Amino acid sequence: MASPQPLHYVLFIASFLMLLSSPTPANATASPLVRNVCKEPLSMNLNYGDCVKALWADARIKSALNLKDLGIATLELAKENANVTLASFNNLLHISNSGNTDVQLCGDLYGLVVKGFQVAIEELKKDHDIVNYILEMVQKYHDICLNAVAPPLGTHTFDGVLVPSSIRVAMLYRDIAFAITSGPSGIFRYNGTLN
Numbered sequence: 374m375a376s377p378q379p380l381h382y383v384l385f386i387a388s389f390l391m392l393l394s395s396p397t398p399a400n401a402t403a404s405p406l407v408r409n410v411c412k413e414p415l416s417m418n419l420n421y422g423d424c425v426k427a428l429w430a431d432a433r434i435k436s437a438l439n440l441k442d443l444g445i446a447t448l449e450l451a452k453e454n455a456n457v458t459l460a461s462f463n464n465l466l467h468i469s470n471s472g473n474t475d476v477q478l479c480g481d482l483y484g485l486v487v488k489g490f491q492v493a494i495e496e497l498k499k500d501h502d503i504v505n506y507i508l509e510m511v512q513k514y515h516d517i518c519l520n521a522v523a524p525p526l527g528t529h530t531f532d533g534v535l536v537p538s539s540i541r542v543a544m545l546y547r548d549i550a551f552a553i554t555s556g557p558s559g560i561f562r563y564n565g566t567l568n
Contacts, residue, residue, distance in 0.1 A: 403429045406443055413552035413559070419545060427545060440560050444497050444504075444553040451546035452490035458540045459483040479518040486514050486543065497554070502561040508551045515544050 403411075403425045411424035419427075428434045433446035462480040466473070489511040497504045519540070554560045 404435070404437070406437060406440070407434060410440075410443060410549065410553055419548060424549060428549065440553055441497060441500070444550055444560060445494055447546050447550040447553060448490055448494045448497065451543050451550060452487060452494065454539060454543035454546060455483060455486045455490055458543055459487055461539060475521040478521050482514040482518045483540075486511050489514070490543075490547075493550070497560075502554075505551070505555045505561055508547055508554070511547055512544070512551075515540070515547075 407425060407428050411421050411428070428447065431446065431450060433449060434443065437443035437446050459480065462476055462483055465476050466480060489507050493504045493507040493511070496507065552559060
């Protein structure tokens with residue numbers, strides 16, 4: 374009679390090899406929809422793993438059944454993070470009480486960014502392809518602010534108060550939403566650019 378030891382050894386080796394070849398935990402649990410979106414080229418040069426990680430933590434993303442649902446959920450995340458940045462700029466103005474025009478400009482622009490994300494959500498719900506144009510405008514508002522307050526952002530202070538580094542997070546979600554709506558397999562496949 375053969376010893377059960379070799380069978381256990383073979384099963385252990387097979388299990389170990391399967392473990393080594395399995396995908397990363399984030400990738401293993403992310404939906405095929407999220408994985409496909411994260412394979413799209415993104416403006417911020419966000420890598421696949423970071424994209425999956427950024428999206429998969431949110432319950433709205435996990436419940437998205439199609440690109441439209443995923444786009445709306447991603448835009449909601451962008452809007453929430455833009456609101457945090459807007460509040461940071463408003464707080465910075467209040468704390469510094471210096472009337473710094475660059476910080477004021479960013480506060481005004483981030484008010485438009487928040488509104489832009491809200492309008493983009495509403496338009497995506499209606500299946501209007503103007504979403505891509507709105508996201509381009511949001512990016513332009515962000516860029517103007519970024520150029521005004523600090524290169525590189527997060528290292529510049531006004532009256533000893535650090536400029537909010539949260540400004541980058543909203544644009545991360547904007548880039549992902551733009552890939553959802555305009556990428557090669559996106560909802561609207563927008564190829565134009567704003568001048």
